Amino acid sequence: MATQPYYTPRAASSPYWNPYLETLPRAQLDALQLTKVQALVRHAYEHSAFYRRRFDEAGLHPDDIRTLDDYKRKVPLTDKSDFIRYQDERPPYGDTGAVPEEYVGHHCETSGTTGSPLRIPLTPYDTERYGEGWCYGWWGLGIRPHDSFYFAFNWGLFAGFWSAYWGLRRFGAKLLSGGGQNSEGHVRLMQRLRPTVLVSTPTYALHLAEVARELGIEPASIGVKFTYHAGEPGPNAVPAMRRQLEESWGARAGELLGLGEQHAFAPGCPTGEGVHVDESAMFAWVRDPQSGEEVPEGEVGENILTSFTNNAQPLLNYRTHDLVRPYRSCACGRTWTFFRGVVLGRTDFMVTVRGTNVYQSAVENVLGGIAGLSHHYELVLTREKGLDQMAVRAEPAPDYPADAYATLAAAAARAIREALKVRLDVILLPPGTLPRYELKTKRIVDQRPREVRYALER
Amino acid sequence: MEREEALEKIAAARALIREVARETDSPLVAQCMRFAEQNLHWAQWNLGEFTSLAPELEGSQPTSVP
Numbered sequence: 001m002a003t004q005p006y007y008t009p010r011a012a013s014s015p016y017w018n019p020y021l022e023t024l025p026r027a028q029l030d031a032l033q034l035t036k037v038q039a040l041v042r043h044a045y046e047h048s049a050f051y052r053r054r055f056d057e058a059g060l061h062p063d064d065i066r067t068l069d070d071y072k073r074k075v076p077l078t079d080k081s082d083f084i085r086y087q088d089e090r091p092p093y094g095d096t097g098a099v100p101e102e103y104v105g106h107h108c109e110t111s112g113t114t115g116s117p118l119r120i121p122l123t124p125y126d127t128e129r130y131g132e133g134w135c136y137g138w139w140g141l142g143i144r145p146h147d148s149f150y151f152a153f154n155w156g157l158f159a160g161f162w163s164a165y166w167g168l169r170r171f172g173a174k175l176l177s178g179g180g181q182n183s184e185g186h187v188r189l190m191q192r193l194r195p196t197v198l199v200s201t202p203t204y205a206l207h208l209a210e211v212a213r214e215l216g217i218e219p220a221s222i223g224v225k226f227t228y229h230a231g232e233p234g235p236n237a238v239p240a241m242r243r244q245l246e247e248s249w250g251a252r253a254g255e256l257l258g259l260g261e262q263h264a265f266a267p268g269c270p271t272g273e274g275v276h277v278d279e280s281a282m283f284a285w286v287r288d289p290q291s292g293e294e295v296p297e298g299e300v301g302e303n304i305l306t307s308f309t310n311n312a313q314p315l316l317n318y319r320t321h322d323l324v325r326p327y328r329s330c331a332c333g334r335t336w337t338f339f340r341g342v343v344l345g346r347t348d349f350m351v352t353v354r355g356t357n358v359y360q361s362a363v364e365n366v367l368g369g370i371a372g373l374s375h376h377y378e379l380v381l382t383r384e385k386g387l388d389q390m391a392v393r394a395e396p397a398p399d400y401p402a403d404a405y406a407t408l409a410a411a412a413a414r415a416i417r418e419a420l421k422v423r424l425d426v427i428l429l430p431p432g433t434l435p436r437y438e439l440k441t442k443r444i445v446d447q448r449p450r451e452v453r454y455a456l457e458r
Numbered sequence: 459m460e461r462e463e464a465l466e467k468i469a470a471a472r473a474l475i476r477e478v479a480r481e482t483d484s485p486l487v488a489q490c491m492r493f494a495e496q497n498l499h500w501a502q503w504n505l506g507e508f509t510s511l512a513p514e515l516e517g518s519q520p521t522s523v524p
Contacts, residue, residue: 124496
């Protein structure tokens with residue numbers, strides 16, 4: 001069976017999950033976005049005390065939003081800390097909610113690694129819309145509803161994982177849940193159930209491949225045709241990660257960029273070079289962190305998001321702290337805003353080393369291309385004499401000879417200097433030294449004083 | 459099917475579904491209609507036809523700002 005029988009041949013052969021909206025000319029798309037943004041502003045103003053207060057303080061009324069520029073410039077920016085503060089003052093959702101609590105069908109939370117978690121209320125319809133974000137990327141990559149998905153994670157309160165499930169329900173494919181398994185259990189279950197799609201964080205997919213080999217199972221023999229990832233920089237952000245994933249699993253790798261409190265908002269582009277903002281469900285613009293102005297196409301700035309999929313707790317002009325490089329067109333034919341390279345780094349982890357902006361993704365790309373290095377590494381940020389410093393701590397591949405570590409470290413430092421024009425110390429540690437993560441791998445270790453960084457972590 | 463024709467039929471289907479939702483005495487059927495209507499709203503939305511932001515709140519009185 002090639003695909004579900006309820007598709008017309010034209011639908012079945014479409015390269016797009018939603019051909020009309022994914023290729024809508026920019027002027028029409030912007031006109032539609034304005035209509036949605038105006039409705040959302042009104043909804044937030046009328047039903048959320050938080051937004052009513054914010055708007056009143058700014059002397060702003062929903063009628064004042066007549067253009068998208070009005071929206072970008074006049075509607076106050078919001079941040080995760082705003083929501084956490086008001087939620088903590090009056091749990092569960094404080095003044096930030098915009099529907100009665102009985103309308104909340106699903107409660108999710110962020111991990112709360114730096115303090116209180118952010119609570120995320122969603123109506124049942126919000127979850128449907130949220131899940132749809134995954135479908136665009138799956139379909140675009142060639143995954144079809146006759147495929148079977150293995151989810152190598154436990155759900156808990158984490159919106160990202162649940163959203164993959166909501167998406168799969170909309171997509172119509174078969175779910176093979178790996179909930180409750182350890183890594184060996186995942187491998188053995190996959191070997192028995194033979195999924196065609198593996199969904200996990202990218203580093204965990206690499207870890208599962210390592211575990212499979214330790215068990216004497218060649219990962220590619222399991223029969224996975226696609227691996228699909230979220231939660232940390234993946235194959236569309238880091239080409240070296242793509243190579244490792246695709247070689248390990250004998251599969252095609254894809255990536256989605258999501259933000260728990262917002263949406264599965266940017267499905268991977270089939271070109272493999274970035275992600276597209278799901279402009280059915282989101283409005284995004286990119287802001288220069290210094291000037292506050294919108295950056296021109298191709299320039300780096302902070303991604304500012306507005307979601308139409310979270311009506312229970314509207315998120316307007318929400319700061320993501322993610323640095324992105326936006327484009328308005330793409331070789332794949334989608335008109336939805338394209339972030340080449342996905343996320344380049346974080347505004348709160350942005351470092352300038354000897355006058356050069358160093359983006360996390362750029363360093364990761366170089367490291368991933370160095371033969372002999374494993375995918376276990378972290379970037380250590382420090383502050384010395386008023387200046388940012390970055391060092392790399394990395395593990396060589398397990399079979400790399402210990403007497404050649406110094407040579408490998410020098411080669412890595414040289415590769416970084418040649419590619420990024422910046423000198424970073426590279427420290428090699430014995431295999432197994434750095435921590436392993438099943439959820440999100442922590443790449444950045446920020447040891448700078450608190451006053452020079454923002455401690456906002458997802 | 460062309461977009462305009464699809465939108466016309468979806469709007470008609472939503473009207474029929476609302477009628478059943480208003481009149482049915484079965485909680486199960488009411489819930490079926492609710493999901494069906496949300497899906498049709500989502501189809502309209504994704505064909506670029508904006509009818510409302512939050513149909514799940516229509517016909518109810520969401521919390522107003524105190």
